[in-house]
Amino acid sequence: MASAYNPIYTDVPEKDVFALHFLQTLSNLRTQNSFSSPDNKTSDRVKKIKKAAYVSMARAAGGTNRLWSRSLLHQAAKRNNKNVRFLRRKRRVTWLMRRRSNRGDPIEDVAAERLRNLVPGGGGMETSKLMEETAHYIKCLSMQVKVMQCLVDGLSPK
Amino acid sequence: MDLSVLERVKWLQQQQMVSPEFFEILGSDGREELKRVESYLGNNNDEWQSFRHYETIDGCISRTSSFQMEQVKNNEENRATALQHKRKIEGKTEKIENKKNKKIKTEDETESSMKGKSNMSNSETSSEIQKRDYIHVRARRGEATDRHSLAERARREKLSKKMKCLQDIVPGCNKVTGKAGMLDEIINYVQSLQQQVEFLSMKLSVLNPELEYHINELSTKQFQACFTDLPEAVSKQSMMVDASSFPLQHQESLDYSVINSIQTTTLGSKDQTPSGWEIHSQSLYNNLRTDSDSSFFSLK
Secondary structure, three states, rough: OOOOOOOOOOOOHHHHHHHHHHHHHHHHHHHOOOOOOHHHHHHHHHHHHHHHHHHHHHHHOOOOOOOHHHHHHHHHHHHHHOOOOHHHHHHHHHHHHHHHHHHOHHHHHHHHHHHHHHOOHHOOOOHHHHHHHHHHHHHHHHHHHHHHHHHHHHHOHH | HHHHHHHHHHHHHOOOOOOOHHHHOOHHHHHHHHHHHHHHHHHOOOOHHHHHHHHOOOOOOOOOOOOOOOOOOOOOOHHOOOOOOOOOOOOOOOOEEEEHHHHHHHHHHEEEEEEEEHOOOHHHHHHHOOOOOHHHHOOOOOOOOHHHHHHHHHHHHHHHHHHHHHHOOOOOOOOOOOOOHHHHHHHHHHHHHHHHHHHHHHHHHOOOOOOOOHHHOOOOOHHHHOOOOOOOOOOOOOHHHOOOHHHEEEEEEOOHHHHHHHHHHHHHOOOOOOOOOHHHHHHHHHHHHHHHHHHHHOOO
């Protein structure tokens, strides 16, 4: 990537880190699935792969150092019924939402709401923080897409 | 001159922005320095150097209401002792701001820093220079200078700075101007990326219908496809013996045991394939196979 002046820290690891994490998560999926029924529906499979992709992306991008990746991992862990400390986040969310409702441009708020729904963990962030997280999220997403594209190209019969 | 200044001080005290110590501090020394400030405003460049002394002044009224956005690269002391709070300050000489901006900046900084110090509980420690991160907002001519609008303006400028960064990342954002349009573009981009992820995962599930991502069955080709982005130096023949040149550049995301096991398997690998790629992919296979039970796989 071009080294443009970016005051916000949005560096993202190289592609191979993402690739490694993704493959590891996929192989982990396989070991988990050996106990379940073999004839899965396509949608279930797709969902599993998608979830694996997101989780691996979150881990590759910095684990719990980033807000969006942290919330992604929490969501995933919650679905696996693992113990998650959610309470603190909830309280923080309500406080921030109260603070946010006091100010805010009506023009940018509508779009900011949509962005918050898209970016994981966006509900508890101020708009400026949301922008930072979006930038990092976009970079990681594009990296993950590249990795998956490579994998698909490698696996597809020639 | 001093009288008007004193009046303003009293007004400020009514606004409860100035501590009662302020008046004591505004002794004879303060007034002299005040005169220098006034003369500076009247003249121009000659009093430049007198700013260095200003950090010792504890009482001065700022005539302008400016707080800068970026830090002025002038006297370091002024910068270090600048304010963090935004206050309502009546500006009589706002028009001077538009001329000679640089000098006014430092002057404002010093003045506002002096005001800030006067408001601090220990004003004797004003000579201590501490490096802090301040939000500087510059009030332009004709704009409201009260606290809330200053804060609002600071927030908006912070936001616009971040939007500019986003603009560099999202392709096609340059043509659209305005916050709303850019935000829409960004939202569309994020949505398209997420759709791509979903689409690719569908493709992957089709290609591997039984979800067999068993590492042994993945071919070397697939690994190479993933790792084609690595620099050319990595794929040299010398990689076969060079165990330390593991390609991952951001190794903090990996468990170090992983790296060690990879190194050992690379050394012990008996493959005679010519390209260094295959060695590495083989070592990665072994590593992933052996590590399948480790906690490294679990969701942290």
